[in-house]
Each structure stands twice: as structure tokens, then as C-alpha cells.
Amino acid sequence: MTPDLSTELAGIPLRNPVLLASGTAGYGTEMLPFVQLEQLGGLVAKSLTLEPRTGNPPPRIAETPAGMLNAISLENVGVDAFLADKLPALPPHATLIASCFGTEPGLYARVCERLDAADGLAGIEINASCPHVKSGGIEFGQDPASLSELIRACRPATELPLLVKLSPNVTSIAEMARVCEGEGADGICLINAVQALMVDPETRRPVLANGLGGLSGPAILPIALRMVYQAAQAVSLPICGIGGIRSAADAVAFLLCGATAIQVGTANYANPSAAVEIRDGLADYCRRHGIAAVSELIGALRV
């Protein structure tokens, strides 16, 4: 029996529930020696701004127990270079979701407009973890009013399925999920990295040049599962689960908690073929449990 791995995320049909997470798979071409993108559910490309953007000085990353800290600061080639150079280089049958961000809602919206006009994109993921300049630097995703304003700006800018990637650095993820639903988003993706700090006791300084960074990797998986579960209880929007996934068992856990698809992030660094192995492992899991379609697992947590 070959299990049916297909699923759907916010109206985007997916071959299987395994996608590559934004910021951990470049623009896709970098992954081609290691994965055939057509074999995955899809790719969420690195976040794009209206103009090219340079990141922080080094050190930008540090390893942590079962994870890593990063503060790259969203370095990217800009939306126009992406559309001209990166998008055409991808295999035609890969499912590609673009990610966008900006420091003001209007800048996000303009990136969405450019992406909307392009061929070959299945959807747009809004990276709501960028500091909102006009709100004094607090992340869009940390404040319900800012998040609402952001989605309201982006929604009319595109007819593509609109996903919102949520920050875990909030008191109530359910509240943020409800904001997304209320403003007409088509789906939510969670979680982004957990705000964190590493200190070098020898120098008495933060390890990263930026000071604070985002924690990712297996260390954050239980936090992510909890938040996906809570969000799934709060809204009927489709959810893409993200956070420390490195195995098919992890992916199954996210589906059980209510995710309809998952994204593999930091594991791509640890093993660039991880996503393909997770997809194969999902098929094995279904066979082992006599499950005909992986979609049967969505929200099937026994509580």
C-alpha cells in the first residue's frame, strides 16, 4: 500500500506535508544538490524586502544545546532580484511560496504586489517577526493591533493565498491566530524563532554581535507543539507547523496537534537531505499504522 501523502494548505495543493522553512533553504537553488524540490510539499524562500538588505556583522550564529541562535537580520537580495534571477532558476514543478517583510505595513504590501504579479508562486508568507518602525520597534507579530494593521495592508495587495508566520514571543498565541483569521489571512505558520540570549562568561559579552538572537532547532520543538495545538483550538484556519522538526516522528506530532503541513528549518543545516528523509519516514509511519492518507492524522491527537 502506498499511503496518500497529499495535503492542502490554505488552498495550495501539496504533494506531501513537508516544506522547507523560510530562511533555512536559501532561494531553493542552494538545496538542489541535496533535495529534489519536486519531491517535497514545497519551499518557502528566504524573506524578501523591497530593496536588497545587508545583515548584521559577525558573529551571527552560535550553537546551543540541541539548537542554535541566529541574528542574521534578514539579509536578502530584494524582491526584484529574486523575481529576475532566483525564481526562474527553480524547477518548474516545485511548489514555491515567497516570504516577505518590511519595517512598515506599506512596505510589506509593496513586496506582496510585486510577488502577486509574478508567475510561478503558489502563495505568500508574511514574516511578522520584523520590528515595526512606527510602533517603536516592537515586532508586528508581538502586538495584536500591529499584526492586524499588517494583514489589512497586505490582504488587498494579492490574490495569492496569504499565510502569516507568527512569532512565539507572545502571551497568547490564540489571540494572534484569531487576529489572522479576522483579517482574512488564508493560513498561519508557526512558530518563528524564540527570542533568546547567549553569553560568553570569559568575555562577559553576548555571543552574538547583535546581542539577542532567535533560538531554533530541536530545543524549541515542545514550545512549538504547544502553540500549534493552542492555535488549532482557537481558529479554523489551516496551520503550517514549524519548530525543531528533524524526523518523521516530529512531523507526525505536529499533524496530530492540528497542523496540515510542516516546515523543516534548522535541520536543513544539520542534514540538507533531512526533508526528503522526513517525507519518506511519513510514508513508513502511515504504512506501519495502517493509515491510507496522511491527512487522517491532522488534529487526531488523543487527549
Add this chain to the structure above:
Amino acid sequence: MRPETRPGHDAERRRVVGRVLDSGPFALRLEAPGFPAHAPGQFAMLQLDPGLERVDPLLPRPMAVYRREGDALEFRFRPVGRGTRIMGSLAPGEAVAVVGPLGRGFRLPEGAALLVGGGTGIASLYELARDSSGPLRVALGAATQAELLGLEDFRALDCELSVSTEDGSAGRKGRVTDGLGIRPGESVYACGPNGMLRAVAALAEEARAPCSVSLESTMACGFGICLGCVVPVRDGFRYLCTQGPVLDAGELCWEDLP
């Protein structure tokens, strides 16, 4: 289709799961059939936990290929942290995933060459020394004798070799750059700690000699997606994984390097 490639350098890269042939505090040899051909100075990411089961350490480690003989890939290092300590104590037969070859290696010298290696940096230079055809001088330095990686291999090459240690346990006592002169017509190739590279770059600039340096950085991926391994250059940053680790000494902002 391939990502952005540079002819003769990182056109081919792959992940293969190799097996440990032998390992010790300063060396690891893997049987890694299928690892593509590499250029001197290129590196690989070594994942000591290929199934991502222990995830401690989580990330693979960037290591210059010291030498390849058939399917045997050899790496040299010092036990400085958790990763290198584990690397030096693996049992024969254990699985290690290898992603590579990665980065831009050294271009082989066209005339006379001076190679300067300090500490672990020596490991990046052996194949360059072995494959050079012109007049060759090699200066190797380390803190102590045990850290003069591969000294016996360099001794077997047709080159003018000088050795120094900071504690005087082998060769001349002092730093590898002490009294180092660059002869007319020599190109300089160096790998070692940033302080040493800075000193070598200054000597090369003074002598107006071309100088290629191989740098190191923490890396999460090694192939251009994490963007964690930047170094400051005159017009911004370079990614050591895809644009290095070998860079022209003249383009680096030495004052901004740690």
C-alpha cells in the same frame, strides 16, 4: 541545474555517509566513497550524528580536507571544543555524514610560492604544498610540537621547510611569522589564526606579493543558506562558505576581524 558555481571549485557537492577508518585526538580518517573530487583548500561539513538522534552537538563542523587517498578522506584538527573532542574519539566503523566539497579553494601557484600555516590552519595547506610544481617554501608554526599537524608529511615533500613552536618544543622558538621574509616573485598562501593571517598579509603587502588567505568561522550549513559565516571586506561582507574560505588578503577589512 546547479546553484551558482565557480569553475573548478565548488561545482559538485554532495552528502555522503562515510565510515570511520581511524580517529585520534588530532586526526580523523573516513572511508567516504562517492565524495566528489575537490581542490586544495576546499572543506567539508562533518556531521557526527547523521541520523540527528543525539542533536548534541546539533550542527556539523566545517573541516578542511587534509588529504584524500582513494576513498579515504583525512582531516586534521586540535581538540578545542565538544565537536573536535568527539571527532577525535570515534570508533572505527561509526557513521559520519560528509557534505562537500565546499567553498573556493586555493588556485595552484604558477611560480614560486611561500606557504604559511599556523596551528589547525596547517591542515588546509598540505594538498596545496603537495600539488605545487614551482619552487616551494613552507613555514609551519604551532603552540607546541603535538600541534604541528602533518609535519611528517610536509617533511616528505620537495620543499624548503621551516618549523617553529611557541614553547620551543620543536624547531625554532617563537611565532611562525617572526623573521619571515618574502622573496621576490613569491606568491603567499596562508591559513591560521586571524592574528597570524593579519601579520602575513601585512608582510605580503609590504613586499607587494599576491597573498591568499584561508579563514575560518562558525558555520551552520557550509553551503550558503544560513548566512552565518560572513567576514568583513572593503565593500561589505563575504560568505566564507561559498565565496571563501580562501580570499584575497587585500580585500579583507583586517581591522574588523576578531
